[in-house]
Amino acid sequence: MRTLGARLALWYSLVSTVTLFGLLAAGYFLLNRHLVRGVDLQNAAEFHRLVAGGSLPRPGAESPGFLVEVRDAGGAVLYRSAALGVTVLPELGNTVTIGTLGRHRVGVFQKDGATVKVAVPLEPVRQVMLGYAEISLVLVCLVLLISLISGMALSRAALRPVRTIQETANRIRLDNLSERIPVGDSQDEIASLAELLNEMFDRLETAFEEVRRFSAEASHELKTPLSLLRLQAEKLLSDGRLGAEQEEAVQEQLAEINRMQHIIEDLLFLSRAEAQAIRPRLLRRNPREFLDELTEDAALLAEQAGVQFRAHIEPEGEVAFDAQWMRQALLNLLTNAFRYSGRGSLVTLDSEFTLDAWRLTVEDEGPGVPEVERERIFERFVRLDDAAERGSGSGLGLAICRSVMAMHGGAIHAGAGERKGGLRVVCEVPLGGAPRVADRPSEREQAVD
Ligand SMILES: Nc1ncnc2c1ncn2[C@@H]1O[C@H](COP(=O)(O)OP(=O)(O)OP(=O)(O)O)[C@@H](O)[C@H]1O
Ligand SMILES: [Mg+2]
Structure with a gap:
């Protein structure tokens, strides 16, 4: 059972079903006792009817369905109903199975020193109890089903506020610290x-x-x-x-x-x-010119690092972005790729437009980053073991990239390179525009300074 709601529903259903089962079982026992006592009273009534004249029961005087055995004080049989066959009725009032006639309840009475035993079939009692058991079984199944359904509905309703707390708490992150959990009127x-x-x-x-x-x-x-x-x-x-x-x-x-x-x-x-104090200067345009300039500079950096560099830029599409911050982010990614991949290897930059985003991919053929570290490298001051040998970075480059993408309402993720391992970093900027837009140049200067 994974959820608390499902566990509560199951417990609720189990408790109600077991309680009902216990009550029905007690009812079965009490009803059975009550019916058998009724049969005993029938036997007594039949005995009193048989001896109503003051003498011992006469042969053949018993009512239909009743069987009678009369013995004198010495134990000799004075009369036995023919249907008894060879069966001897027990001394104490009890049940006995008589040939093909089934189980009977026996009543033992005394009259003028003689013992009169009267037996009546228990079949009607058995039939009633069988009916009771069948109805009980249906009731238990019904209650199990109904209590499961109502238990699920109840636990869902009871846990709704907990779910609200869970969802809100999950939304409260570094970039959204001011949201609070709604508190209802009830003081529970x-x-x-x-x-x-x-x-x-x-x-x-x-x-x-x-x-x-x-x-x-x-x-x-x-x-x-x-x-x-x-x-x-x-x-x-x-x-x-x-x-x-x-x-x-x-x-x-x-x-x-x-x-x-x-x-x-x-x-x-x-x-x-x-602190959201930087307002990016988002201008909607075709990024072609911006990327051409960037790739020229990147080619120089690649040459210095002894790495091959190739850019593939899709000509169509327009997107709102801040050229300076975007350049900073892409140069951070390209510098990483040049720095961490070996001399002579190939680094590529791809720019393309999907249905709803501008996608930039930087891929290298270097050692890459193990899957478990691929989220961590975007945190501040995180440098992997072998990075220190390859250059004097401070571990802030990717954190800045993520901030720049967030400023544009976009995202950045690292994965494994598709060519020869290495690292593949994908940035996506939504075409719909970032949530905060400021096109006045002065605003940005003020904000950044
Ligand atoms: N292309 C890559 N290949 C392999 N490892 C990488 C790559 N890019 C980043 N890393 C790993 O992620 C770490 C964090 O990168 P990040 O750019 O944030 O910091 P840095 O490059 O060490 O320093 P800075 O960018 O501040 O000069 C790096 O130290 C390195 O271990
Ligand atoms: Mg870096």
Whole structure:
């Protein structure tokens, strides 16, 4: 039983069926006893009728269906109904099977020292009990069916608020932290659970906001001192008063400062994108020209990396996108492909239009990424073991790609390369347009700065 609803329905149905079964079984026992007692009373009435004249029962005086045996005080038979055949009626009042006549109930009475036994068939009692058992069986089956159906309906109705909580909680993610679970008017356990969860989401939202603000402020604060450091290093180099060794050391410092500046800019971008503070400048156009420019730059990067690069661009179609952020995302993907695939291998970029999206695919022939890691590589600062050997990245490139796609209302996923393994990253931007659109250039400058 996978769901709580199904388990509840089953339990409900089992309990009602077993209860009914128990009641019907008790009814069977009581009715049987009651009917047998009625038969005993019939035997007694027949005895009293037979001895009503004051003498022992006369032969042949018994009513139809009754059998009689009369013995004197010494045990000698005075009279026996012919239908008894060879069967001897028991001493104590009990049941006995008489030849082909079936089971009989025997009543034993005393009259003037003689023993009078009267027997009457139990067949009518058996028939009534058989009918009772058949009706009971039908009732049990019916109740089992009805209770299963009504149990399912009841548990569905009872668990509806839980399902609402589940669905809402599932929707509350990093990009949607402000949604809350609806709390009904009734002050029941479910309502207090929803309130409790909402309070927890409030705390989580505040904590996330603080982390975001901290990350944005820290990156922002670090920008100025780093720029100063950079200026000083550049001044030292331009003065030309340093020895060869010192100059090399300052060059190294400058490279590190550059790297840190990149990381800080990336972090600043990510925290602002998460806070939805960046408004992309979405312009609807044919991406052909944009891609031509991009592929020229990519070809240069590929040459530097000793990798072959080929682009296949479908000429038709229009889509709204922000050229600068899209270029940043695609260059991140292409840089990864050039960096992580071996020299001489082939990297391709495909641009095509599906029914509802602009699809961009970057595929390489490098080592690829194991399936279990393919979602994780889009998280911040995630670098796989062998990445460190291949370059000095910071693990933010793909996180930025995902943010850029989210800005466009699109998605990005990694899979296995279809040519020679490697990695295949697919980005999809919906043709219907992103949820947030700002076409004024000034707005973007303000938002990003
Ligand atoms: N084409 C690829 N082939 C194999 N592994 C890849 C590929 N692209 C990304 N990865 C793996 O995913 C990790 C995350 O990539 P991401 O672009 O986010 O960071 P990075 O390239 O290490 O650094 P950055 O892009 O910030 O300079 C990489 O470190 C690498 O391990
Ligand atoms: Mg990268």
